Amino acid sequence: MEIDRAVREGSDRRLQTKYRNAVYVIQRAFALYEFEQVAFSFNGGKDSTVLLHLLRAGYYLHKGKPECSNGSLSDSVLNCPIRTIYFESPCAFPEINSFTYETATVYGLQLETIHSDFKSGLEALLKEKPTKAIFLGTRIGDPNAVGQEQFSPSSIGWPPFMRVNPILDWSYRDVWAFILTCKVQYCSLYDQGYTSIGSIYDTVPNALLSIADSASTKGTFKPAYMLSDGRLERAGRTKKMHLKCNSTSPNNGVISVTSSAFFTASIVVVGDEILFGTAEDKLSAALCKKLYGIGWQVTRVAVVQNEIDSVAEEVERRKFTNDMVFLFGGFGPMQSDVSLAGVAKAFGVRLAPDEEFEEYLRHLIGKHCTGDRNEMALLPEGITELLQHEKLPLPLIKCQNVIILAATNVCELETQWDCLLELPNTPLVQLAPFMSKHLSSMLSDVEIAQTISKLCLEFPDVYIGCQRKSRVQSLISFVGKDKTRIELAAGRLCNSFPEGAFSEVNRG
Numbered sequence: 001m002e003i004d005r006a007v008r009e010g011s012d013r014r015l016q017t018k019y020r021n022a023v024y025v026i027q028r029a030f031a032l033y034e035f036e037q038v039a040f041s042f043n044g045g046k047d048s049t050v051l052l053h054l055l056r057a058g059y060y061l062h063k064g065k066p067e068c069s070n071g072s073l074s075d076s077v078l079n080c081p082i083r084t085i086y087f088e089s090p091c092a093f094p095e096i097n098s099f100t101y102e103t104a105t106v107y108g109l110q111l112e113t114i115h116s117d118f119k120s121g122l123e124a125l126l127k128e129k130p131t132k133a134i135f136l137g138t139r140i141g142d143p144n145a146v147g148q149e150q151f152s153p154s155s156i157g158w159p160p161f162m163r164v165n166p167i168l169d170w171s172y173r174d175v176w177a178f179i180l181t182c183k184v185q186y187c188s189l190y191d192q193g194y195t196s197i198g199s200i201y202d203t204v205p206n207a208l209l210s211i212a213d214s215a216s217t218k219g220t221f222k223p224a225y226m227l228s229d230g231r232l233e234r235a236g237r238t239k240k241m242h243l244k245c246n247s248t249s250p251n252n253g254v255i256s257v258t259s260s261a262f263f264t265a266s267i268v269v270v271g272d273e274i275l276f277g278t279a280e281d282k283l284s285a286a287l288c289k290k291l292y293g294i295g296w297q298v299t300r301v302a303v304v305q306n307e308i309d310s311v312a313e314e315v316e317r318r319k320f321t322n323d324m325v326f327l328f329g330g331f332g333p334m335q336s337d338v339s340l341a342g343v344a345k346a347f348g349v350r351l352a353p354d355e356e357f358e359e360y361l362r363h364l365i366g367k368h369c370t371g372d373r374n375e376m377a378l379l380p381e382g383i384t385e386l387l388q389h390e391k392l393p394l395p396l397i398k399c400q401n402v403i404i405l406a407a408t409n410v411c412e413l414e415t416q417w418d419c420l421l422e423l424p425n426t427p428l429v430q431l432a433p434f435m436s437k438h439l440s441s442m443l444s445d446v447e448i449a450q451t452i453s454k455l456c457l458e459f460p461d462v463y464i465g466c467q468r469k470s471r472v473q474s475l476i477s478f479v480g481k482d483k484t485r486i487e488l489a490a491g492r493l494c495n496s497f498p499e500g501a502f503s504e505v506n507r508g
C-alpha cells in the first residue's frame with residue numbers, strides 16, 4: 001500500500017514511530033468495534049487529511065493485505081469505505097468544502113453531511129445509526145485536546161461514544177512530514193499561508209509566513225509546511241469574540257461585528273508574603289492600568305498561597321470566565337515556586353521538560369544549572385507556547401489563555417508588557433479605549449444613592465461607581481467606551497440636583 005511503503009521506506013525515524021503508533025491505534029479500534037459502528041470526522045483540514053490516509057493504511061493492514069488474483073492490490077482495499085461525517089457550515093471556506101467533497105469521492109468515503117452544530121448533530125446521528133466510536137484528527141496543543149487520550153469517552157453532556165484520536169501526539173512538523181512524504185493531496189489553502197483553518201470569519205493566513213520584502217510580493221505567503229515553529233500554527237486564528245457567525249441566524253451566517261467588543265482578564269498573584277502582610281502587591285495594580293489602557297476589563301484580582309492546589313483552583317476557574325489570565329509570582333527554582341505545577345494541574349496535563357526553554361535557561365544561568373535536568377525547564381505539556389522577544393532574557397510562558405509574567409517589580413512588568421504588545425502574534429488585542437468622567441460632590445452617599453441606582457438601570461453600558469472620600473464627600477465615576485453616553489449619564493446626574501452640587505475632577 002503506497003502510504004505504508006512511503007513511510008517505511010523513508011528515512012524519517014520519528015515519522016515512522018508516530019505512524020506505527022497511530023496505525024496501531026486504528027487497527028485496535030477496527031478490531032474492537034464493528035466497521036459499521038465507527039465513523040470518521042472529516043473536515044478537509046490537514047489533520048483530518050492525515051487521519052484519512054492513516055485510516056486507509058490501518059484498514060488495509062486490518063483486512064490482512066488481500067491481493068487480486070493477478071497479484072496487485074485490489075481497489076476495494078486501497079479505499080476505506082468508512083462512514084464519514086462532515087459538519088458543513090455556511091462559514092466554511094469554499095476551498096475546504098470542495099476539497100472535502102472531492103476527497104470523499106476519490107477515496108470512496110461514505111460521506112454524511114450534517115448541517116447543525118457538533119453536539120445536536122451527533123445526538124441525531126447516534127439516534128439514527130448506532131455509532132460506538134468516532135475517529136478525530138485532534139492533536140495535543142489543540143484547545144480541545146486537553147485531558148484527552150488516544151481513546152477518550154465523549155464528555156459529560158455529550159451523547160455517548162468513544163473519541164479515537166490516533167494522531168493525538170503528533171506535532172505540526174509530523175503532520176507535514178507525513179503529507180509531504182506520502183505526497184497526498186491537501187486543501188489548497190495551506191499553500192496560501194493558512195496553517196490551521198477555522199471559519200472564513202476567524203481565519204487569515206499566518207503572518208509568520210508572509211513574504212513582505214517588496215511591493216510585488218506584498219500579500220503573498222509561504223506554504224504552511226514552511227512554518228518553523230509549529231506552536232504558532234494558530235497565529236492566523238483571530239479571536240472569535242469579535243465576530244459572530246451563526247448558521248441558524250436569519251441573515252444566514254452573515255458577519256456581524258460587535259462594536260462594543262471587549263475582552264476581560266483576571267490576575268492571579270501567587271504570594272504567601274502578601275497574605276502575611278509583609279509584602280505589598282504593586283504589580284497587579286500596575287497591570288490593571290495597562291489592561292484598562294488597551295480597552296480590556298479586569299474582572300478579578302486574586303492573591304493565593306504558594307500551594308499547587310490554590311493556584312490550580314483559581315486558574316481553572318478564571319481560564320473559563322476570562323479571555324486571558326495573568327499570573328505573577330511562584331515562578332523560579334525555589335520549593336515554593338509552584339505556579340507552573342498549578343497551571344498544569346488546572347489544565348489536567350503534566351509538567352514535561354521543554355528543550356527550548358532549557359536552552360534559554362542555560363544561557364541565562366549557565367553554571368548554576370545543576371544536574372542534567374533543570375526543574376525550571378519543566379513546563380505544562382502540550383499547551384505551552386514560548387513568547388520570545390529580543391529584549392527579554394527569557395521568553396514569557398503562555399499556556400493557552402494563561403500568561404505567566406515573571407516580573408518581580410513594576411519596571412520589569414513594564415518591559416514585559418511592552419514586549420507582549422510588540423509580538424507579531426500578540427495575544428493582547430488592542431480594543432477601543434475606555435473613557436471616563438469623574439464628579440466630586442459634598443453630597444453624602446445617602447443623598448445620591450437613589451439617583452445613581454436609577455442611572456445604572458438607564459445606562460447599562462456605562463459603569464457608574466461611587467467612591468466615598470468621607471461620609472460627606474463622594475467621587476462619582478462614569479466609565480465606558482462611548483463618550484456621548486458617558487456625558488449623557490453625567491449630565492443626567494447633575495440635573496437631578498441643585499446647580500453646583502457636582503464639580504468635575506481630573507483623575508489622569
Ligand SMILES: Cc1cc2nc3c(=O)[nH]c(=O)nc-3n(C[C@H](O)[C@H](O)[C@H](O)COP(=O)(O)O)c2cc1C
Nearest residue numbers: 041087118122134136144153154155156158163198
Ligand atoms: C465528532 C466530534 C466529537 C466531539 N466530541 C466532543 C466531546 O465529547 N466533548 C467536547 O467538549 N467537545 C466535543 N467536540 C467538539 C470539539 O471538542 C471542538 O469544540 C471542535 O472540534 C472545535 O471546533 P471549534 O474550535 O469551532 O469549537 C466534538 C467534535 C466533533 C467533530
Ligand SMILES: Nc1ncnc2c1ncn2[C@@H]1O[C@H](COP(=O)(O)OP(=O)(O)OP(=O)(O)O)[C@@H](O)[C@H]1O
Nearest residue numbers: 041042043045046047048086087136137138196197
Ligand atoms: N466541521 C467538521 N466536520 C467534521 N469534523 C470536524 C469538523 N471540525 C473539526 N472536526 C474534527 O476535529 C478535528 C480537529 O479539528 P482541527 O480544526 O484542529 O483540525 P483540522 O481541521 O483537521 O486541521 P487544521 O488545524 O489545519 O484546521 C478534525 O481533524 C476533525 O476530525
Ligand SMILES: [Mg+2]
Nearest residue numbers: 045196197198
Ligand atoms: Mg480545522
